Amino acid sequence: MEKHEYSVGLDIGTTKIVTIVGRRNAHGKIEILGVGKAKSLGVHKGIVNNISQTIQSIKAAVAEAQSSSGVLIRKVTVGIAGKHIRSLQHSDYIMRDNPDQYITEEDIERLKDQVKKLVMLPGEEIIHVLPQEYKVDSEGEIQEPIGMHGKRLEANFHVVVGQMGSIRNIARCVREAGLEMEALTLEPLASSESVLTKEEKEAGVAIVDIGGGTTDIAIFKDNIIRHTCVIPYGGGIITDDIKEGCSIIEKHAEQLKVKFGSAVPELEKDSTFVTIPGLHGRPDKEISLKTLAQVVNARVEEILEMVNTELKAYGAFEQKKKLIAGIVLTGGGSNLRHLRQLANYTTGFDSRIGFANEYIANDKNQQLKGPEYATSIGLLMESLKIRDKKNGLEQPEEVVEKQEIIDTPKVIVETPEFRTEEIAVPETANRRKDKPTIGQKIMESVKKFFEEVE
Numbered sequence: 240m241e242k243h244e245y246s247v248g249l250d251i252g253t254t255k256i257v258t259i260v261g262r263r264n265a266h267g268k269i270e271i272l273g274v275g276k277a278k279s280l281g282v283h284k285g286i287v288n289n290i291s292q293t294i295q296s297i298k299a300a301v302a303e304a305q306s307s308s309g310v311l312i313r314k315v316t317v318g319i320a321g322k323h324i325r326s327l328q329h330s331d332y333i334m335r336d337n338p339d340q341y342i343t344e345e346d347i348e349r350l351k352d353q354v355k356k357l358v359m360l361p362g363e364e365i366i367h368v369l370p371q372e373y374k375v376d377s378e379g380e381i382q383e384p385i386g387m388h389g390k391r392l393e394a395n396f397h398v399v400v401g402q403m404g405s406i407r408n409i410a411r412c413v414r415e416a417g418l419e420m421e422a423l424t425l426e427p428l429a430s431s432e433s434v435l436t437k438e439e440k441e442a443g444v445a446i447v448d449i450g451g452g453t454t455d456i457a458i459f460k461d462n463i464i465r466h467t468c469v470i471p472y473g474g475g476i477i478t479d480d481i482k483e484g485c486s487i488i489e490k491h492a493e494q495l496k497v498k499f500g501s502a503v504p505e506l507e508k509d510s511t512f513v514t515i516p517g518l519h520g521r522p523d524k525e526i527s528l529k530t531l532a533q534v535v536n537a538r539v540e541e542i543l544e545m546v547n548t549e550l551k552a553y554g555a556f557e558q559k560k561k562l563i564a565g566i567v568l569t570g571g572g573s574n575l576r577h578l579r580q581l582a583n584y585t586t587g588f589d590s591r592i593g594f595a596n597e598y599i600a601n602d603k604n605q606q607l608k609g610p611e612y613a614t615s616i617g618l619l620m621e622s623l624k625i626r627d628k629k630n631g632l633e634q635p636e637e638v639v640e641k642q643e644i645i646d647t648p649k650v651i652v653e654t655p656e657f658r659t660e661e662i663a664v665p666e667t668a669n670r671r672k673d674k675p676t677i678g679q680k681i682m683e684s685v686k687k688f689f690e691e692v693e
Contacts, residue, residue, distance in 0.1 A: 246316070247261075247304070247619065248315070248619030250318050250618055253451035253473065256277045256282075257300060258315070259273075268598060269600060272309075275303030279296050284321060284471050286323065316423075318424055318429050319405070320427075320455050322453070323402035326466065328396070330393065332374075342385055343385060344385060347370070355368055365398060365399070366399045369399070371464065371465075374393040406423065421625060427456060430457070431446045434593030437462070438564070442562075442564040444458070445555065446569060449570040450473045454472060454570075456468050465560075470545045472541070477572070478496055481495055481535065504533045508528070550562075550588075568590055568610070571610070594609075594613075595617065
């Protein structure tokens with residue numbers, strides 16, 4: 240396989256490390272070439288705390304991806320999370336030497352580079368500088384200034400900051416695993432690439448990615464990133480609560496959570512029990528599913544309250560900043576039964592589960608269907624964007640949209656009850672416009688009748 244034909248996303252999570260190799264097909268969708276997974280042994284709450292174990296886990300995931308894809312992996316786009324991540328708003332500007340020449344990508348990069356020189360707190364480093372809105376001279380609220388003329392170029396930026404030590408540790412693990420880090424991307428931004436639609440970002444939406452060690456949040460409004468944060472709790476702490484609350488080992492606690500866990504105790508019956516095998520000849524233990532749900536509910540409610548606090552910090556309950564598209568839950572933790580109902584009740588926003596496989600062209604066996612792959616696929620998509628930019632290619636978004644319209648043999652009709660019904664498109668809809676319709680034929684007959692009477 241030729242160089243630059245493929246891209247790689249590397250998700251260094253708290254519970255698992257995933258490597259996905261893929262490329263873009265002719266229709267703009269992603270063709271997966273190979274996937275590698277390994278248990279994450281050296282990461283705690285999104286932060287590397289054991290270098291050698293993390294390196295071994297990365298090597299194992301990469302080796303499996305190389306074996307299944309048949310390509311040699313060299314460059315990877317890596318995700319970063321952890322409680323050390325914070326974000327801030329900043330405005331800056333540059334004065335252009337020649338206002339008669341139109342604004343180019345170089346001007347945008349010069350403005351970004353100026354923001355990257357901001358003095359941070361000791362030990363912190365800027366990860367992302369994300370433009371929100373531009374202003375050219377006196378003209379504001381500009382989404383795309385390239386091609387415009389002006390002397391002063393100004394922008395509001397969303398700046399994502401992280402601890403220098405954590406960033407260096409990730410870079411070292413990737414390097415010592417024999418890889419080159421193409422880019423470092425905040426994980427909720429990667430997840431948003433793979434599960435959010437353009438319409439949702441326009442209307443206002445919060446993506447809540449519940450991983451093993453952290454819950455990552457990104458809020459979009461008017462197609463602009465407005466707020467990002469990382470909550471240092473995820474699915475792992477729910478497993479710990481089950482382990483302690485039910486007095487069982489971690490392996491059984493994880494299995495209980497995945498197979499029988501529920502976020503709403505009221506939906507579980509008192510009479511339903513699950514039997515856990517005893518250790519070394521000890522008697523089996525019976526656990527009520529209602530009791531299990533109560534343990535899960537207590538921690539999930541706490542996480543969702545933290546999410547609510549972040550939504551309030553952004554101003555999501557104000558009329559102008561309202562999230563019309565609500566919340567998209569993703570990550571492995573979103574597989575928990577009845578989580579969506581609890582999220583609706585706790586936050587007051589409608590929510591859905593975000594799956595990343597709609598962008599995948601060849602996921603016939605539904606291997607990547609689960610929301611736990613949202614970040615991995617998002618990192619792959621980010622890597623593909625970087626490659627396209629280097630090759631001077633535009634992302635074929637329009638091709639995807641046109642393809643979807645052509646391939647869809649139905650019309651979605653909104654009924655007064657806010658439900659959607661699928662109505663098959665009649666064959667007459669595809670007939671040539673020059674053929675008269677039934678209505679036109681009736682009108683012709685009526686017209687002819689009156690002409691004969693006259």
